[in-house]
Each structure stands twice: as structure tokens, then as C-alpha cells.
Amino acid sequence: MYISARERQILEILLKTTDETTVKDLADLIGVSGRTIHRDLKNIEDILNDYNLTLQKKSGVGVQLTGEKKGIADLELYLFNLSHTEYTPDERQTIMLCELLETNEPVKLLALATDLNVTIATVSSDLTKLDEKLKSFGLDLIRRRGYGVEIVGEESAKRRAMSHLISEYLDESELLSLTRDNIQMRSTQQIHTISERLMGLVEKRKLVIVENIVKSIVQELPFSMADSAYIGLVVHLALALERIQKGEGIKINLAYLVDQKVTKEYTYAQKIVSQLEQVFQISIPDAEVAYITMHLKGAKLRHENEHVIEDASLQTAIKTKKLIEIVGKLVGIDLSANRSLFEGLIVHLKPAIYRIKEKMGISNPLLDKIKKDYEDLFAIVKQAVDEVFPEFFVPDEETGYLVMHFGAAIMGNKDLGSFKTLVVCSSGIGTSKMLATRLQKEFPDLKQIQNVSVMEFQKMNKEEYQLVISTIPIPEYDSDYIVVNPFLNKDEIEKIRSFLNEYKFAISSEKQHPVTFQTNKIAKNTISFIKEMKSIKEYASTIATVLEGFEVIDVNGCHTVEGLLTIACKNLSDQQRINDAEKVIQAILERESLGGVGIPETAMALFHARSHHVMQPCFIINTLYTPIVVIGMDGVEMNMKSLILLLSPSHTTNKTLEVLSFLSSLLIESEETIRIFQSNNKEQIIGLLTGRFEQFFNQKLTELRSV
Numbered sequence: 001m002y003i004s005a006r007e008r009q010i011l012e013i014l015l016k017t018t019d020e021t022t023v024k025d026l027a028d029l030i031g032v033s034g035r036t037i038h039r040d041l042k043n044i045e046d047i048l049n050d051y052n053l054t055l056q057k058k059s060g061v062g063v064q065l066t067g068e069k070k071g072i073a074d075l076e077l078y079l080f081n082l083s084h085t086e087y088t089p090d091e092r093q094t095i096m097l098c099e100l101l102e103t104n105e106p107v108k109l110l111a112l113a114t115d116l117n118v119t120i121a122t123v124s125s126d127l128t129k130l131d132e133k134l135k136s137f138g139l140d141l142i143r144r145r146g147y148g149v150e151i152v153g154e155e156s157a158k159r160r161a162m163s164h165l166i167s168e169y170l171d172e173s174e175l176l177s178l179t180r181d182n183i184q185m186r187s188t189q190q191i192h193t194i195s196e197r198l199m200g201l202v203e204k205r206k207l208v209i210v211e212n213i214v215k216s217i218v219q220e221l222p223f224s225m226a227d228s229a230y231i232g233l234v235v236h237l238a239l240a241l242e243r244i245q246k247g248e249g250i251k252i253n254l255a256y257l258v259d260q261k262v263t264k265e266y267t268y269a270q271k272i273v274s275q276l277e278q279v280f281q282i283s284i285p286d287a288e289v290a291y292i293t294m295h296l297k298g299a300k301l302r303h304e305n306e307h308v309i310e311d312a313s314l315q316t317a318i319k320t321k322k323l324i325e326i327v328g329k330l331v332g333i334d335l336s337a338n339r340s341l342f343e344g345l346i347v348h349l350k351p352a353i354y355r356i357k358e359k360m361g362i363s364n365p366l367l368d369k370i371k372k373d374y375e376d377l378f379a380i381v382k383q384a385v386d387e388v389f390p391e392f393f394v395p396d397e398e399t400g401y402l403v404m405h406f407g408a409a410i411m412g413n414k415d416l417g418s419f420k421t422l423v424v425c426s427s428g429i430g431t432s433k434m435l436a437t438r439l440q441k442e443f444p445d446l447k448q449i450q451n452v453s454v455m456e457f458q459k460m461n462k463e464e465y466q467l468v469i470s471t472i473p474i475p476e477y478d479s480d481y482i483v484v485n486p487f488l489n490k491d492e493i494e495k496i497r498s499f500l501n502e503y504k505f506a507i508s509s510e511k512q513h514p515v516t517f518q519t520n521k522i523a524k525n526t527i528s529f530i531k532e533m534k535s536i537k538e539y540a541s542t543i544a545t546v547l548e549g550f551e552v553i554d555v556n557g558c559h560t561v562e563g564l565l566t567i568a569c570k571n572l573s574d575q576q577r578i579n580d581a582e583k584v585i586q587a588i589l590e591r592e593s594l595g596g597v598g599i600p601e602t603a604m605a606l607f608h609a610r611s612h613h614v615m616q617p618c619f620i621i622n623t624l625y626t627p628i629v630v631i632g633m634d635g636v637e638m639n640m641k642s643l644i645l646l647l648s649p650s651h652t653t654n655k656t657l658e659v660l661s662f663l664s665s666l667l668i669e670s671e672e673t674i675r676i677f678q679s680n681n682k683e684q685i686i687g688l689l690t691g692r693f694e695q696f697f698n699q700k701l702t703e704l705r706s707v
Helices: 005-016 023-030 034-049 069-080 089-102 109-116 120-135 155-169 181-186 193-199 204-218 227-245 254-261 264-280 286-298 315-331 339-357 367-373 375-388 396-411 429-442 454-458 490-510 519-549 561-574 581-592 654-666 671-677 682-706
Strands: 053-058 062-067 140-144 148-152 420-424 448-452 467-470 551-555 604-611 618-631 637-649
Touching: 005 023, 005 034, 005 062, 005 069, 023 034, 023 062, 034 053, 034 062, 053 069, 062 069, 089 109, 089 120, 089 148, 089 155, 109 120, 109 148, 120 140, 155 227, 204 227, 204 264, 227 264, 227 286, 254 264, 254 286, 264 286, 315 339, 315 375, 315 396, 339 396, 339 654, 367 375, 367 396, 375 396, 396 429, 420 429, 420 454, 429 448, 429 490, 448 454, 467 490, 519 618, 519 654, 519 682, 551 561, 551 682, 561 581, 561 618, 561 637, 581 604, 581 637, 637 654, 654 682, 671 682
Parallel strands: 420 448, 420 467, 551 618, 604 637
Antiparallel strands: 053 062, 140 148, 618 637
């Protein structure tokens, strides 16, 4: 049976969805006219007859593939093992990219045409389209008559392109299960041509070994990783090994290497490299360690209940506030008071800005769906992103994740019920939030919803949750859970509703029977309670220390930053809150040298540092009679009238850092908080701090007791 490339595409789309699909949607997805789709559907009906399947057509609704599960499974298997004699343009271009990225020599157009069973003219047309794609990775396509075609550019750019291809075309849930049986079984079977070509970029055995090494090191990281970032790191390392063994090494700026060596991520990168060197018997240069460090720094995923502004840096918070303001104005909704949106965006943007700066790129498997379902919001967020980040090229993949955050905020929350639900997503907080909001909208009973990645899920006690919902298949999890699309179609909504109804019935039946006493349950609750009390103590102690030590000090006759810091640190030394004023001043100035400290559109500057010479958290405002010129966080000079000093001991708990991060974000939370902090009125400021800390503390109590 002959199936054309386009017919295969249509069948694959229809097999993936349980809802009706319009002819227009099919035409848009494949890039042809509706008339062409209608013509192809006639041939597809003949193909379906061989499997006892039918193409159900509903006027004004769309088309849907129906039939027995066995027939659907047989058709899927046939398409999966289909030996292609014809490729779609995307497939052709992907195969060409694989070929050109793998080789270090020019490839003749005739060789590509023969391999793909097309004309040289078709290859030439495809290469023109590839040229645009390659430029986004910083690569160039060289074409000369009689010479052939080759890709030229930095080795790091070639690896970015390879990683992007693999993450875009290969199934994420399969890559999460690299060490499981399924990928090893599939390696002995015939695999889809495109997947086979892509996996040719990396040897499967390397992926399995690398994933085991990374998995062991990741458990030690002081921060969480999104599953997509975890996969990206595994693929990157496997690619790096392949390229190093072929003599293709990364080149890196010496100053950049020195900067990376002092970061905590570099230590973990060294651990990974040490194990890779031992297993593969190769030497991996420092430049590669720095490159792995860059991936770790770009892979951080922090949840709202962690400190969101590490080292009290406000630059991301300022950009976030601006982004929220612009999007709010464009959609006609005031989003400035949405603390969840503010914190969620900071969590996402901090590593995202790093990725964008380093041109690392990120895959977003939901991008097409987001663009289609949230077309207007996507355009608005993109416009706002271009305004807030004029110095960067922000790819649509990153913008798509931001759209999810804003979509979740705009859809809003309702008063919720009592079920404990676990949402497992692989693409990060944005995906989880979007799904959680959709769940809350459809099912008010789902009150306690926690978002986690697959990596985190594997370490959790699942018995505490009545419902587990995931956007991907969960490796090695045998209990019941529901797999859904992050946007929830009507079939998935009905499936969840059915589960909830069954659960409610079961609970109402159980209430008629006596509850048995479980010693181990009591013991576990005692341990949890002790942990909860310790956490509460850390939050309370830090908040009390900050409020007790808070001062607003008028400084007269001082015209330099160094002079102000000397006065402030001497006072703190006299109070025995720091033990070496000079060393603390040095730490503050070193931190200042890394970037501006002035808060744009205010007269405040935040000077901060962490030092082992700081005995306890300190928060002080020094007000000036005569402004001092400082560099703002946006790189522009500004007049400082308030020098805000925020200090922390070097070795402190995450709970303490979380309180200090919350405090620093308060400085720009709203126009009202900015006005109060600039008022120099201690009573007003302490009143604001007390009220907001009380809200923060109560929120933490709720979170701790719901776990």
C-alpha cells in the first residue's frame, strides 16, 4: 500500500487527537490548502478501510478517526515501521541538517538528492530554507558550485543546533526513560527514519550511561531542574562526548572560564566530568566543564516556596514588574497586585534571561498549540517582551512559556475544595500553572494542587495524594494516574470528572466503617510535625531579627558611597551584628562591581552582600540630604537619596534567604510600596514590613501544613 508523505502526516495528526479536527486546522498544520486536504482525505478513507476504521465527518465540526482499538494500534504500528520513499519538506530538511552537522567536509548536492530521492533543485530549495534556521543558531551555510555545501560556525553553535533537533523531534517521555527497557528494546527494532537519523547524532549507549551519571549528581544539586532542562543536559553531555571523541572541542573566553570557576555550579559540573572521564577513558578540558556549568545555570527551576531572588538581585524583579505592567495595559486588566504571577515570572525569567544571553535556546513542545489557542495573548506578550528586553532576541519558545504564566493569571482562581492533587509536568512551571488553573476552573473540588517535575515526583510519597495528573507518561510508576494535555480537552475533562465521582463515592462509603490505628502513620506525622515546627522557627526568627534591627538613619555631610558604607558598617559593628566592618564593606563593593545597584525609576539603591563576617541578617535604610550619583540596574546613571543595606551571613538556611528575597522584592512590589520606602518615615516603613511579613508568614504556615 502506497501512502504519501502528506497522507502520513494527516493520519498521524488524526491518530494523536481524540477530538474532531477541522479541515482548516489540518491545512494550517501541514501548510497546504483546504482543497488539497479534502482530496487527500478521499485516499485516506481507502487506507482506513484496510484496518476496519472509518473517517467520521461532521459538518461544521470536523473529521475524526473512529474504530476498534486493535485497528488503530495496527495502523499506528504500520506507520511507525513505514519505510519512507517520500519525505515531507520538514523531514527532508531535518535529514539534511543531520548529515551536514555530522560531517566536517562539504557534501555534494547530488549526494543529498540521491539520499532523499528528490531532484537537485528540490535540495537547493530546502537548503535556502535551512539557511534561515541555521542563522538563528549563529551558523552559516556555505554553498559553492563544484565545492558542495557545508555548515560553518563555532562548535558550541553546532551543538546547540544538534540539541535543538533532538529535543524538537524525539519524544520527551522516552528520553526520560533512557535507562529503562523500552529504549533498549527499541534500539533493536526498526525505528522511524527521522528518529533514527537524529539518534545517529548520539550513540544510544552513551545516552544511557550519561543519564545514569547525571541522575546521581542532580540529586545533590541545591536547586531543582525542570525535566526538559534535565533532558537537555543529558543530550548536551552525550553530544559533547561524541564531538570530543571526534576531535571537535569547545573554545571559550579565558575571562569567562575564570568567572565560571567561582560558581557553585562549576563544582557540580566537575563532578559530572570526573565520572565521564573515568567511564569513557578520555580527558575533558576545562572549557567543556565551563560549558556544562552554563547549562546548569540555565537549568535552574525554583518554585514559589523557595527564595526567588538569589543574592537579593532585583534586576530580574524590575524586568518582571515592567513586563506585568505592559501586558496588563495591553489586555486591559490590572495584574500589578498578582503576587503569584510576579513570583512565578521571576522564577522562570531568571534562568531564561541567562539562556537568552548565552543563546542556549530551549524547546517548547506546546508552542504551536499556544500560538493557536492564545493567538492574541501571544502577540501581546511578544510585544511586551520586545519592549522590556530590547537588547535581546527572545525566541518564540521562551515567549510561549511566558504566555502560560499570563494565561494562568488572566483565567484567575476560584474558591477550591478538599482534594489533594499532584500535577506532573515536564516543561516547567508555566505548563504546570496553566494546567493547574484549568483544573481549578473545571473542578472547584480540586483545592490543594501541587506542581512537580517527573524528577521530583520520583522522590515523593505519592500516597499523600488522591489524584495524580500528568502531561507525559511517568516512567516506572504503576499506580493509577491520568495523562492529559496541558490545555485539557473535553474527553480528558470527562475522564477526571469520572474519577472524582468514583472517589467521592468511595470516601462516603469508608466513612461508615471504623478507622484502624496505624503506628507507622503516627510516627511519620510526628516527624513531619517536628520538621514543620523547625521551618516555622526559621521563618519567625529571621523576620523578628529583621524587624528588631531595622533602622532609618539620616546621614549628613557624606558625599561618597564608601563613606556611607563605612558609617553604616561601623554602627553594625558596634551593635555586634557584624564582626569586621572593613571585610563586609569589601564584600559589598565587590558585589557592586558586578553590576548597577540603583533601582530604576526610584531614588533608592540596594547594596547587599553575603559574608561570614555578618552575624545576623541586617536591613537598614540610610537617607541622604545630598544625592549621590550611582549606576542603576539598567546601566543608567541616577541620583541616589536612599542607600538600602541588606546583609546576610554566608552560611544560612534557605528559609532565611527566602525571607530576605521576599523583603528585597517588596522594594518594587507596587507604586505604593516604593512611595513608602522612599518616605524615610520609619513608622510607615515598619508598618508596611510588619503587615507584609505577617501575610508572608501566614502563607508559609498554610503551605507547610498542607504538605
